[in-house]
Amino acid sequence: MNTLRAALLVALKDLQLELRTKEILTSTGLFAVLVVTLGSLAFYTDPVSSPNVAPGVLWISILFCGILLIGRSWSLERENDAVFALLLAPIPRASIYIGKTISALAMLFAIELLLVPLCLVFFQIEPKGVVLPLLALVFLGSLGFVSTASLFSAVGIRTRARDLMLSVLVFPLVAPALLASAVATRELFAGASMSEIIGWMRILTAFDLLFVGFGVWVSRHLLAET
Amino acid sequence: MKLDFEHVSVTRLAKSYGPTLALAGVDLGFDAGTVTAIQGSNGSGKSTLLWLLAMLAYPTRGEIRYGVHGVSRSDGLRGRIGFVAHQLQLYPGLSGRENLVLAAKLQSIPYAEKRADDLCEALTLGEYWNRPVRTYSRGQAQRVSIARALLHEPRLLLMDEPATGLDVKSAASLVELVEREKQQGSIVIIVTHEAKFAELVADRVLYMDRGRIVEPSA
Secondary structure, three states, X not given: OOHHHHHHHHHHHHHHHHHHHOHHHHHHHHHHHHXXXXXXXXXXXXXXXXXXXXXXXXXXXXXXXXXXXXXXXXXHHHHHHOHHHHXXXXXXXXXXXXXXXXXXXXXXXXXXXXXXXXHHHHOOOOOOOOXXXXXXXXXXXXXXXXXXXXXXXXXHHHOOOHHHHHHHHHHHHHHHHHHHHHHHHHHXXXXXXXXXXXXXXXXXXXXXXXXXXXXXXXXXXXXXXX | OOOOOOEEEEEEEEEEEOOEEEEEEEEEEEEOOEXXXXXXXXXXXXXXXXXXXXXXXXXXXXXXXXXXXXXXHHHHHHOOEEEEXXXXXXXXXXXXXXXXXXXHHHOOOOOHHHHHHHHHHHOOOHHHOOOEHHHOOHHHHHHHHHHHHHOOOOOEEEEEOOOOOOOHHHHHHHHHHHHHXXXXXXXXXXXXXXXXXXXXXOOEEEEEEOOEEEOOOO
């Protein structure tokens, strides 16, 4: 079976489980909304200065929500040792990593579709000309972050210190992507056009390609023996 | 592409987990159409041997050959190996049917749904087939796990304590099933603590102690 087809089966299985229980989306989505709400209440001063605070609140919310989401998604694999159902199948090992990354990204992006308008409303940012570039930024930033966090979750499947490892190793690794995302979002909220933030998007795309490629390559070996 | 084989051999097989030696040099051969039961105390290396044969772990030393193929052809060989593990390796949130359909699709079995339904009928899993696995008793989940191991008609069938949690009727079906697999030319290796069950189904019974095959008296 080819890698992409197997990855799709793994991702669909995750989404099927999530659609049934709505456990991950509810818990992480509520957490993300809470962070944005609290952030807007705590840091709001006036409509002029609030766009300076909004990028930080938005990306902190995405980051914490993403870490929770990915941890929970991989914990489903540890229940009953279910991941071995995948490891016993004649599929490329990388497809498990790719499938888990696709499903986590789909769930995180679903939450972001709620977070972005909420953030614009709470921080009184004019949505015209902002929504689409912001969604593109959020998607690119999330892809790099999710692909890295999924890789470390795959490593942590048999490690007791998995949560510690996720926090300690993932955050420094994804820092360049997060900084680029936050700065591009700040520029966008300050009135920059799409052409002015395209450079940041290129950096994010390069980071995404690097980490997805690295993840696919490494996961073949990481998941070979558990 | 699925690879076939009619003999499995292990040579000087050893496996360490850090300082713990789980297998200390095992030499064995298994032929098609035979059933081998492995017994031994806890921690004697029985399950480790199955995990190595299932290619879920790799040996520290020694070699496993599946016919002429080595573990480097793992993707092709996995399509010919069925494994019933002690931890049942089923997704608790999915139903028994969904677990089987997923496994069938991952095994590239054509008409995955039909194959899963046929097995459900053959193993009479009907009553709880569409309920989430987390609502199953141990015995019910065990039967789904056995069904999954048989989905792709494996050449090598590995079973770790397959009779655990089964009622008398299901245990009798398990004996029939093992006999049927043997007739069809499968290599069946069963790890069990139940001496009676082992004698009933196996052509030979091996004993393990501290990572080695030993004489029964030892």
